[in-house]
Amino acid sequence: MRRIWPVVAVLVLGSCGVRPSGVTDAGRAPTGVAHGVTLYFVDAHERLRPQFRRTYRLGTVPEAVSLLLFGVGDSDLHTEIASVAGPRILATTGPGLIQLRVPLALREVTPLGIDQIVCTALGVHVQSGGSRRTRVQVRFTLSTHESEKRRTCPLIR
Amino acid sequence: MTGRLWPRGLRARLSLTFVLVTVLGAAAAAWSSAGSASTALVTSTQRRLTESIAGQIGATTPQLTYPPDQAALDRLRAAVGANTLVTYRDLRSADGAETGLVTEALHTAVRTRDRLVTQRVTASGRPWLLIGTPIVITGPDGARTPSGIEVYAVRDLTGVERQVDDLAWSAAGTAALALPPAVLLALLAARSVLRPVRELRDTARRLAAGDLAARSPPQGADELAELTVTVNEMAESLQTSMAAMRRMQADARRFAADVSHELRTPLSTLTAVMEVLATAAAEMEADARESAQMAITETHRLVRLVEDLMEVSRFDAGTARLRLEEVEVGNAVRDCLRARGWLDQVDLAAPEEIPLRLDPRRLDVIVANLVGNALRHGGPPVRVSVSATREQVRIEVGDGGPGLPEHVLPHVFERFYKADAARVRTPGSGLGLAIALENARLHGGDLTAGNASGGGARFVLRLPRKREDG
Numbered sequence: 001m002r003r004i005w006p007v008v009a010v011l012v013l014g015s016c017g018v019r020p021s022g023v024t025d026a027g028r029a030p031t032g033v034a035h036g037v038t039l040y041f042v043d044a045h046e047r048l049r050p051q052f053r054r055t056y057r058l059g060t061v062p063e064a065v066s067l068l069l070f071g072v073g074d075s076d077l078h079t080e081i082a083s084v085a086g087p088r089i090l091a092t093t094g095p096g097l098i099q100l101r102v103p104l105a106l107r108e109v110t111p112l113g114i115d116q117i118v119c120t121a122l123g124v125h126v127q128s129g130g131s132r133r134t135r136v137q138v139r140f141t142l143s144t145h146e147s148e149k150r151r152t153c154p155l156i157r
Numbered sequence: 158m159t160g161r162l163w164p165r166g167l168r169a170r171l172s173l174t175f176v177l178v179t180v181l182g183a184a185a186a187a188w189s190s191a192g193s194a195s196t197a198l199v200t201s202t203q204r205r206l207t208e209s210i211a212g213q214i215g216a217t218t219p220q221l222t223y224p225p226d227q228a229a230l231d232r233l234r235a236a237v238g239a240n241t242l243v244t245y246r247d248l249r250s251a252d253g254a255e256t257g258l259v260t261e262a263l264h265t266a267v268r269t270r271d272r273l274v275t276q277r278v279t280a281s282g283r284p285w286l287l288i289g290t291p292i293v294i295t296g297p298d299g300a301r302t303p304s305g306i307e308v309y310a311v312r313d314l315t316g317v318e319r320q321v322d323d324l325a326w327s328a329a330g331t332a333a334l335a336l337p338p339a340v341l342l343a344l345l346a347a348r349s350v351l352r353p354v355r356e357l358r359d360t361a362r363r364l365a366a367g368d369l370a371a372r373s374p375p376q377g378a379d380e381l382a383e384l385t386v387t388v389n390e391m392a393e394s395l396q397t398s399m400a401a402m403r404r405m406q407a408d409a410r411r412f413a414a415d416v417s418h419e420l421r422t423p424l425s426t427l428t429a430v431m432e433v434l435a436t437a438a439a440e441m442e443a444d445a446r447e448s449a450q451m452a453i454t455e456t457h458r459l460v461r462l463v464e465d466l467m468e469v470s471r472f473d474a475g476t477a478r479l480r481l482e483e484v485e486v487g488n489a490v491r492d493c494l495r496a497r498g499w500l501d502q503v504d505l506a507a508p509e510e511i512p513l514r515l516d517p518r519r520l521d522v523i524v525a526n527l528v529g530n531a532l533r534h535g536g537p538p539v540r541v542s543v544s545a546t547r548e549q550v551r552i553e554v555g556d557g558g559p560g561l562p563e564h565v566l567p568h569v570f571e572r573f574y575k576a577d578a579a580r581v582r583t584p585g586s587g588l589g590l591a592i593a594l595e596n597a598r599l600h601g602g603d604l605t606a607g608n609a610s611g612g613g614a615r616f617v618l619r620l621p622r623k624r625e626d627g
Contacts, residue, residue, distance in 0.1 A: 018195075018277060018279075018284040018314050018317055018318045018321060019277070020276075020277050020278050020279050020284075021276060021277040022262070022276065023260075023262050023263055023266045023274050023275070023276045024274065024275055024276065025270070025272050025273070025274055026203070026204075026207045026272075026273045026274055026275045026288070027207065027208075027211065027272070027273045028272065028273065029271055029272055029290045029291050029292065029293050030211045030214040030215045030218065030273070030290060030292055030293075031215070031218065031292060031293045031294065031295045031301065032214070032215055032217075032218025032219045032221070032292070032295075033221055033223040033225075033292055033294055033304045033306060034223060034294055034295075035223055035224075035294075038297045056223055056224075057219065057221055057222050057223055058219040058220075058223075059219055059220065060219055060220075123297040124219075126295060126297060126299055127219075127294075127295045127296065127297060128215065128219045128295075129215050129295065132299055155297075156297060156299075
């Protein structure tokens with residue numbers, strides 16, 4: 001009978017404290033570093049094409065979209081987005097959705113142009129650790145139902 | 158003594174077992190819940206810490222120059238917080254003394270697994286959480302490649318440990334709280350179990366003491382109730398058979414009493430006739446006189462037998478009464494011997510005066526019987542000695558004969574017991590010693606038979622000097 005009490009004490013006090021453990025997995029490693037950013041333009045055959053820009057860092061979604069709106073530069077690719085002066089991009093990242101506010105009206109971009117914006121934004125999002133299933137909402141300056149569409153990039157599935 | 162200790166032992170054992178089981182159960186429950194709670198606490202704290210670090214790294218990396226220089230590593234390290242080590246190839250940015258705790262196993266895991274890993278260690282008595290992770294490059298297509306940057310962070314778990322300790326102590330407290338109600342319940346349970354046991358014990362005691370009407374009411378329908386019913390049934394059948402036996406005994410005694418009573422009247426007539434016959438015997442023929450003498454002797458024997466039977470019946474019926482008088486024992490014995498003309502055949506030793514309250518007639522019966530037996534069956538010299546201590550008076554009757562055989566000793570006081578089967582025709586009724594013993598007992602004394610060391614039978618009558626009811 002008397003031998004039970006130490007056992008009880010050991011049981012009660014045994015749960016005390018935080019015990020050391022071995023190496024345990026705790027999830028995916030963080031990501032986000034990159035040699036540069038990938039923008040999407042259109043080639044002569046009206047196909048989306050990625051273009052890598054060596055910026056020595058990934059940067060943010062608005063930065064990448066601003067870079068996209070800035071133009072293709074010296075290349076055989078072209079952009080289907082009208083050039084705008086002093087582009088200001090606002091991006092809001094929610095769960096499963098990136099809302100992009102672009103200083104463009106719907107008539108200033110072709111559908112391929114919208115894909116350019118969506119792919120560039122989604123590319124940065126994925127490279128900084130986001131999910132590839134995230135949808136992108138491109139909100140134009142003039143109110144249109146196209147602003148409400150949740151889009152995906154045909155190149156990033 | 159054991160009868161009184163046993164239930165106490167049972168109660169103690171019952172209570173102890175009950176309390177032990179309850180407290181152990183409470184302790185086990187409290188311990189297990191405290192254990193799972195502390196595991197959950199540690200896990201959630203770990204997750205919070207790792208998520209926060211992963212979040213801090215993830216928020217910083219898009220702005221981080223790659224490949225990084227020392228300044229970039231310092232910036233990343235500052236973003237993660239204190240006690241952090243960031244390495245990239247040969248570059249290294251460390252802050253805080255505890256970064257030395259990072260184990261080789263963690264380093265290896267970070268380099269080989271491309272996953273965020275954690276490890277708990279204890280250093281200088283404090284628990285630490287080591288978090289290690291590589292930073293990977295994700296391509297636009299989702300392909301992950303290692304970047305070569307590794308981040309190690311060391312976080313203190315002392316706060317969690319304190320919470321876990323609190324949980325354990327509160328678990329112990331809960332278990333301790335269970336103790337008083339457990340004791341109370343145990344006592345109640347023991348009482349409910351032991352009450353019927355105690356009642357049963359009392360009933361059994363009363364039965365053993367002769368109260369055959371004792372019963373205990375069965376309560377409930379458990380094993381104890383069954384036992385109670387069984388004991389009651391046993392008592393019932395015992396009572397029935399005892400009653401039957403007593404009735405038969407009483408019938409037999411009454412029959413003996415009736416018979417002796419009925420015989421008395423014809424016997425007194427017969428005695429009167431015999432007296433007439435005795436006076437006429439002198440003028441009879443020799444053989445007729447012999448027959449008459451025999452008839453007279455046998456009639457006297459018959460009268461004696463009937464008287465003894467009636468005396469025994471009185472003892473059996475419990476109607477024998479003492480007529481106490483203050484007498485001097487030595488004188489009483491001497492009177493008894495003198496009345497029967499035995500004074501010259503018997504050595505009487507009564508050196509001191511012993512006054513005693515007793516029934517002189519009954520003492521006379523006892524002494525006459527013992528001395529008569531000694532004279533008749535034993536050999537001379539017959540000695541009677543009267544002595545006294547503070548508690549009792551002792552009258553010893555011994556003879557110089559062969560003594561009583563061993564196999565006879567236990568039976569000498571039985572009614573109609575004949576030591577020698579062949580010696581049937583003795584003048585005694587066969588009831589003399591039985592009546593003597595009853596008389597001794599009526600006085601609160603005792604009569605014992607034995608053999609003296611030098612041979613010869615020895616009967617000892619002991620009478621108490623102070624009677625309980627006198």
